[in-house]
Amino acid sequence: MDLGTVTSFRSARTRADLDLALGEAPLAGGTWLMSTPHPQVSGLVDLTTLGWPDLEPLPDGGLRIGATCPIATLATSGRSALFARGAAALLMSFKVQQVATVGGNVCLGLPAAAMTSVLAGLAATAVVWTPDGAERRVPVAELVVGDHRTDLAPGEVLRALEVSPAMLAAPSTLRRIALTEHGRSAAVVVGVATPAGPRVVVTASTPHPVVLHGERDPRDPRALDDVAWFDDPHGAPDWRAAMTARLVAEVVADLDRSAA
Numbered sequence: 001m002d003l004g005t006v007t008s009f010r011s012a013r014t015r016a017d018l019d020l021a022l023g024e025a026p027l028a029g030g031t032w033l034m035s036t037p038h039p040q041v042s043g044l045v046d047l048t049t050l051g052w053p054d055l056e057p058l059p060d061g062g063l064r065i066g067a068t069c070p071i072a073t074l075a076t077s078g079r080s081a082l083f084a085r086g087a088a089a090l091l092m093s094f095k096v097q098q099v100a101t102v103g104g105n106v107c108l109g110l111p112a113a114a115m116t117s118v119l120a121g122l123a124a125t126a127v128v129w130t131p132d133g134a135e136r137r138v139p140v141a142e143l144v145v146g147d148h149r150t151d152l153a154p155g156e157v158l159r160a161l162e163v164s165p166a167m168l169a170a171p172s173t174l175r176r177i178a179l180t181e182h183g184r185s186a187a188v189v190v191g192v193a194t195p196a197g198p199r200v201v202v203t204a205s206t207p208h209p210v211v212l213h214g215e216r217d218p219r220d221p222r223a224l225d226d227v228a229w230f231d232d233p234h235g236a237p238d239w240r241a242a243m244t245a246r247l248v249a250e251v252v253a254d255l256d257r258s259a260a
């Protein structure tokens with residue numbers, strides 16, 4: 001669609017080009033930016049021209065996912081079964097997944113952003129470039145803080161997402177429910193078996209990822225007692241709460257079976 005308020009477009013080539021002026025927004029795949037009006041946006045800065053590698057092995061055997069990596073590329077990477085399952089949980093078609101980026105999916109901050117689901121599930125770390133030229137690292141589970149809200153400050157750009165080798169290799173599972181077969185996810189629950197027990201992350205039914213691990217034990221029936229449930233046309237909060245509890249139990253059972 002035409003973005004009537006946008007009067008400038010820049011292709012970023014170096015980090016210095018990411019010095020965003022007031023009203024400039026980073027442009028990744030553009031599948032959301034180009035789909036709805038953004039009256040507050042007066043300029044776009046293309047991140048895809050920075051030439052960030054899609055996928056890079058880390059020296060410790062982990063994986064660094066460039067923020068501009070297309071979802072389809074990650075889904076077919078074979079590095080974790082969760083990547084393909086997460087992509088399948090998205091409402092978007094395979095054609096949109098060729099263009100939509102992993103970073104754009106996370107930065108948009110939708111509760112049903114399945115790249116957030118799987119990366120939070122894998123305890124991934126977000127590498128964030130700050131406007132002063134520095135870098136900070138934050139767990140993906142803490143980067144998304146609400147519906148369409150992230151922890152990113154103005155001018156910050158998500159550079160990459162890193163997953164440890166242990167989490168890539170660990171048994172994992174994903175369960176999802178939606179009101180209709182091809183509808184937007186109402187609840188997505190991802191589980192990974194860790195030496196400290198199952199690590200389970202709830203998304204889509206909550207405004208931000210909820211991690212069930214350690215003190216918040218996914219086996220504890222009270223683990224979800226204080227959770228605030230998301231409310232939108234894709235599912236009523238009480239239904240989401242009931243379905244999430246069921247999915248969490250199924251995910252824990254999946255992980256128990258894989259350990260047996």
Ligand SMILES: Cc1cc2nc3c(=O)[nH]c(=O)nc-3n(C[C@H](O)[C@H](O)[C@H](O)COP(=O)(O)OP(=O)(O)OC[C@H]3O[C@@H](n4cnc5c(N)ncnc54)[C@H](O)[C@@H]3O)c2cc1C
Binds near residue numbers: 025035091185
């Ligand atoms: C048919 C269709 C179905 C969809 N289904 C879903 C769905 O099921 N779940 C879902 O979550 N979304 C869905 N979307 C919304 C959107 O397309 C996806 O979230 C997509 O992954 C966004 O990625 P993008 O690269 O296109 O982001 P863009 O549209 O380019 O950007 C999205 C937002 O993130 C910001 N941004 C992008 N990259 C960065 C970065 N590296 N650092 C800082 N900020 C950044 C942009 O400024 C913008 O605010 C759908 C869209 C369509 C058209």
